[in-house]
Amino acid sequence: MSNARYIGLPRIEGQSSRQAHADLPEGTFERELGKEGFFGPASHMYHTHPPTGWLSWEGPLRPRAFDLAALKRTQQMVWNADPILHNAHVKFRMWRIDRSMDYLARNADGDELLFIHRGKGDLYCDYGHMSVEKGDYILLPRSTMWRLEVEEPMAVLLIESTDGSLRTPDRGLVGRHALYDEAILETPRIDEAFKAQQDERQWCVQIKRREEVSIVTYPFNPLDAVGWHGDLVPVRLNVRDIRPLSSHRYHLPPSAHTTWVGHRFVVCTFVPRPFETDPAAIKVPFFHNNDDYDEVVFYHDGNFFSRDNIHPGTVSLHPCGFTHGPHPKALQRMYEMPAAETNEYAVMIDARDALEIGSAAKSVELESYAESWRTSDRLVAQRAKLAR
Numbered sequence: 001m002s003n004a005r006y007i008g009l010p011r012i013e014g015q016s017s018r019q020a021h022a023d024l025p026e027g028t029f030e031r032e033l034g035k036e037g038f039f040g041p042a043s044h045m046y047h048t049h050p051p052t053g054w055l056s057w058e059g060p061l062r063p064r065a066f067d068l069a070a071l072k073r074t075q076q077m078v079w080n081a082d083p084i085l086h087n088a089h090v091k092f093r094m095w096r097i098d099r100s101m102d103y104l105a106r107n108a109d110g111d112e113l114l115f116i117h118r119g120k121g122d123l124y125c126d127y128g129h130m131s132v133e134k135g136d137y138i139l140l141p142r143s144t145m146w147r148l149e150v151e152e153p154m155a156v157l158l159i160e161s162t163d164g165s166l167r168t169p170d171r172g173l174v175g176r177h178a179l180y181d182e183a184i185l186e187t188p189r190i191d192e193a194f195k196a197q198q199d200e201r202q203w204c205v206q207i208k209r210r211e212e213v214s215i216v217t218y219p220f221n222p223l224d225a226v227g228w229h230g231d232l233v234p235v236r237l238n239v240r241d242i243r244p245l246s247s248h249r250y251h252l253p254p255s256a257h258t259t260w261v262g263h264r265f266v267v268c269t270f271v272p273r274p275f276e277t278d279p280a281a282i283k284v285p286f287f288h289n290n291d292d293y294d295e296v297v298f299y300h301d302g303n304f305f306s307r308d309n310i311h312p313g314t315v316s317l318h319p320c321g322f323t324h325g326p327h328p329k330a331l332q333r334m335y336e337m338p339a340a341e342t343n344e345y346a347v348m349i350d351a352r353d354a355l356e357i358g359s360a361a362k363s364v365e366l367e368s369y370a371e372s373w374r375t376s377d378r379l380v381a382q383r384a385k386l387a388r
Contacts, residue, residue: 008041014046017030017046019250020032020042020044020250021251021281021282021286022278022280022281022282024046024280027048028046028048029046029047029048029049029050029287030044030046030047030282030286031045031047031286031289031325032044032045032286032289033045033288033289033291034289035292037292037293037352038255039255040292050287050325050328050331051323052287052323052373052374053374054373054374056371057370061319061321062322063316063322063373064317064319064366064369065310065314065316065317065365065366065369066314066317066361066362066365066366067313067314067364067365068084068298068314068364069312069314070313070364071360071364072096073096075095075097076097076101077103077206078095078097078101078105078158079105079206079208081094081095081156081158082094082095082360083358083359084315084360085296085315085317085356085357086355086358087354087356089161089162089163089164089262089263089264089351089353090159090160090162090264090265090351092157092158092296092349092355093157093158093358094155094360095154095155096153096156097150099150100147100149100150103204103206104146104205104222104223105146105205105206106144106145106146106206106207107144107160107208108142108207108208108209109142109160109162109208109210109211110161110162110164110165111139111140111142111160111161111164111165111262112140112158112159112160112161113137113138113160113260114132114137114140114156114157114158114159115136115137115138115156115159115300116132116133116134116135116136116138116155116156117155117157117298117300117312117313119150119151119152119153120132120133120151120152120154121148121150122148122149122193123147123148123188124147124148124194124197124223125140125144125147125234126144126146126223126225127144127188127225127233127234128187128188128189128190128194128225129191129193129194129197130187130189130236132148133238135238135239135240135300135301136236136237137237137259137260138234138236139166139234139235139237139260141165141234142165144234145205147223155313157298161263164263165262165263166260166261166262167261168259168260168261169259169260169261169266179242179243179244179245179257180237180241180242184237184241185235185237186235186236186237187233187234188234190225190227190228194223197221197223198221198224199221200219200220200221201220202217202218202220203217204218237259239271240271242259242269244257244270244271244272244273246274248276248278248281249276249277249278249281250278250281251281251282251283251284251285254268254285254295254348254350255268255350257270257271264352264353265349265350265351266349267348267349268347268349268350269345269346269347270344270346272302272341272342272343272344272345273341275337275340275342282334282335283333283336283337284325284331284334285306285325286325287323287326288323288324288325290319290320290321290324292320293320293350294317294318294350294351294354294355295317295318295319295348295349296315296316296317296318296350297315297316297348298314298315298346298347298349299313299314299315299316299344299346300312300346300347302342302343303344305330305337305342306325306326306330308329308330308372309372314366315361316369317357327372327373328373328374
């Protein structure tokens with residue numbers, strides 16, 4: 001099998017581990033400086049203090065967090081969903097809906113990825129019908145007509161690949177069946193429920209293009225297909241069906257958990273997995289610089305072991321330009337965990353271009369988040385003792 005690159009021989013200076021994320025020199029904290037989101041060249045620094053041990057933070061560039069659970073407003077119209085984060089290639093919105101859509105939606109600006117944070121119901125689209133529930137990703141190709149019938153009030157993340165497509169990642173050495181077998185992806189069916197919703201009454205289609213909405217009215221339900229064939233189709237994937245990569249001797253980077261790939265951004269999913277068992281391997285996310293990407297994490301469910309005082313519905317933004325890693329309390333468990341595996345579900349977006357903060361996110365910002373990373377001298381002493 002050919003390789004696109006030759007063997008690299010990194011230089012080593014001073015006290016250093018020869019294996020990233022394991023066998024750290026006694027009393028040190030590792031920090032990764034890398035390019036291209038863990039795929040490019042990288043170096044590892046070994047510090048005597050935690051790299052997030054700052055005293056204060058000033059200026060617009062800082063770690064930020066937003067409590068989306070505090071956004072209680074429901075919106076019947078999907079295009080009125082609360083804006084959270086965005087750039088030219090990806091839009092991240094929060095949508096709460098408590099009754100069924102009496103119209104059809106159509107996004108002409110790009111593929112749309114729906115993530116069902118809470119609730120359940122039924123999706124009807126050009127291709128047919130399928131049930132949806134908590135933990136579902138639903139990938140809707142650009143310009144698909146669709147609507148939701150609500151069985152339980154729903155909180156939905158909307159991730160738009162603006163002027164682009166969403167694809168599955170290259171599985172590389174682990175092969176195409178790793179993470180999840182594509183046979184597990186569900187597609188809409190032209191079933192009895194889909195046929196039953198076809199009628200001759202008046203329906204409106206709300207089409208979004210360049211952030212403006214046009215309305216097309218039909219004297220019948222345009223979801224009237226009797227059949228289709230092809231390979232452009234919405235798909236559904238539940239987080240429970242993801243089988244994460246893991247290593248008992250090495251803490252894998254977030255890129256190992258990539259679920260969808262857009263243009264200049266990726267969507268990753270963190271699901272329960274075993275902790276590393278090698279005594280020399282760190283068992284928390286390693287400190288690293290966001291040298292090329294803005295990192296967004298939406299905390300969906302469970303106990304988020306690498307963060308403190310974070311609850312489901314919170315979203316964090318770690319913009320390019322500073323170091324982050326495990327919160328101080330998580331750092332105390334750097335080599336020993338109280339359980340055999342993680343118990344968390346989260347959605348991460350890594351965006352290659354700087355993200356702007358939407359008005360809804362600003363209204364629920366947790367202002368003290370940057371300060372929550374400060375590490376006490378006592379923790380530094382505990383870490384040095386543990387290393388010995």
